[in-house]
Amino acid sequence: MGMEKALTQQEPSLTITQVSQITRLSADTLRYYEKAGLIERVGRTTGNQRRYASADLAWLEFLLRLRETGMSIDDMKRFARLRAAGDTTISDRIAILRDHSDGLAEHIRALQQNALALDDKINHYEQLLNTQQKEVRP
Amino acid sequence: MGMEKALTQQEPSLTITQVSQITRLSADTLRYYEKAGLIERVGRTTGNQRRYASADLAWLEFLLRLRETGMSIDDMKRFARLRAAGDTTISDRIAILRDHSDGLAEHIRALQQNALALDDKINHYEQLLNTQQKEVRP
DNA sequence: CCTTGACTTGGAGTGCACTCCAAGTTTTAG
DNA sequence: CTAAAACTTGGAGTGCACTCCAAGTCAAGG
Numbered sequence: 001m002g003m004e005k006a007l008t009q010q011e012p013s014l015t016i017t018q019v020s021q022i023t024r025l026s027a028d029t030l031r032y033y034e035k036a037g038l039i040e041r042v043g044r045t046t047g048n049q050r051r052y053a054s055a056d057l058a059w060l061e062f063l064l065r066l067r068e069t070g071m072s073i074d075d076m077k078r079f080a081r082l083r084a085a086g087d088t089t090i091s092d093r094i095a096i097l098r099d100h101s102d103g104l105a106e107h108i109r110a111l112q113q114n115a116l117a118l119d120d121k122i123n124h125y126e127q128l129l130n131t132q133q134k135e136v137r138p
Numbered sequence: 139m140g141m142e143k144a145l146t147q148q149e150p151s152l153t154i155t156q157v158s159q160i161t162r163l164s165a166d167t168l169r170y171y172e173k174a175g176l177i178e179r180v181g182r183t184t185g186n187q188r189r190y191a192s193a194d195l196a197w198l199e200f201l202l203r204l205r206e207t208g209m210s211i212d213d214m215k216r217f218a219r220l221r222a223a224g225d226t227t228i229s230d231r232i233a234i235l236r237d238h239s240d241g242l243a244e245h246i247r248a249l250q251q252n253a254l255a256l257d258d259k260i261n262h263y264e265q266l267l268n269t270q271q272k273e274v275r276p
Numbered sequence: 277c278c279t280t281g282a283c284t285t286g287g288a289g290t291g292c293a294c295t296c297c298a299a300g301t302t303t304t305a306g
Numbered sequence: 307c308t309a310a311a312a313c314t315t316g317g318a319g320t321g322c323a324c325t326c327c328a329a330g331t332c333a334a335g336g
Contacts, residue, residue: 030326068252108253113205165312188314211293
């Protein structure tokens with residue numbers, strides 16, 4: 001039962017500025033990502049201007065997630081290379097994502113710890129402030 | 139009832155290498171932090187070598203928490219300046235910490251969101267992998 | 277057709293947070 | 307006292323992830 005490609009071949013085709021607005025990545029960053037190999041070369045008009053398809057956008061959004069969770073450009077490159085290499089790399093990709101996910105979980109735990117300690121510090125300062133006020137106006 | 143200062147005036151006095159080992163900050167970074175004004179000038183031996191007191195260490199550990207939760211050096215500087223300016227700046231310091239804490243909570247929420255999405259992606263890949271294996275060995 | 281704004285490229289420049297270096301001085305173990 | 311290890315300084319260098327630039331080409335509205 002191979003799925004047919006689509007009913008409408010009308011691909012969205014967004015300009016770099018539009019994609020920039022959607023993803024909050026600057027147009028410069030979008031070009032940089034492409035040059036760096038994070039994105040496969042996106043389609044062009046006859047005049048060589050970029051036109052992004054919805055698949056490009058979805059991939060960008062996934063990259064953004066990786067970036068926001070602290071993955072380096074280099075690691076994203078590795079992942080992108082595997083993706084470009086096709087279906088035989090899926091288990092490698094899973095391995096990378098699992099690894100990243102584990103690190104992320106650990107990172108979140110550490111942040112929560114630090115958040116608690118910070119709030120303690122704030123409480124401590126608040127007590128100090130209280131004491132001060134009593135001393136000034138006894 | 140003012141507490142007396144201490145019974146033993148024997149301050150710990152750690153070398154830069156010892157503090158480096160304890161804090162996991164390189165000796166270079168410790169000097170950099172001092173130059174940058176994150177740490178007040180620490181005590182020196184007659185020969186001008188740094189000797190850190192336990193108060194210095196406690197402050198460093200607090201800075202580390204700020205750093206690990208994503209505070210910039212510049213913001214840490216601001217905080218350090220307030221601290222150095224004395225007790226009248228406590229409410230300002232509270233304001234900074236509250237702000238930072240709020241941002242941190244938000245950041246943690248975003249990371250958790252992303253972690254969920256990542257795990258979805260992993261599951262998706264695992265299903266793909268399953269499908270592949272069935273196709274190869276039907 | 278023409279103008280205005282959007283887009284192209286390669287490459288240089290930026291900001292942050294360190295990190296390294298050279299040349300000299302101090303501390304410490306024996 | 308001596309040799310080796312640890313420390314000092316000012317300043318230069320690094321790596322990352324963009325960000326900006328110049329000079330030119332292309333697209334879309336009137």
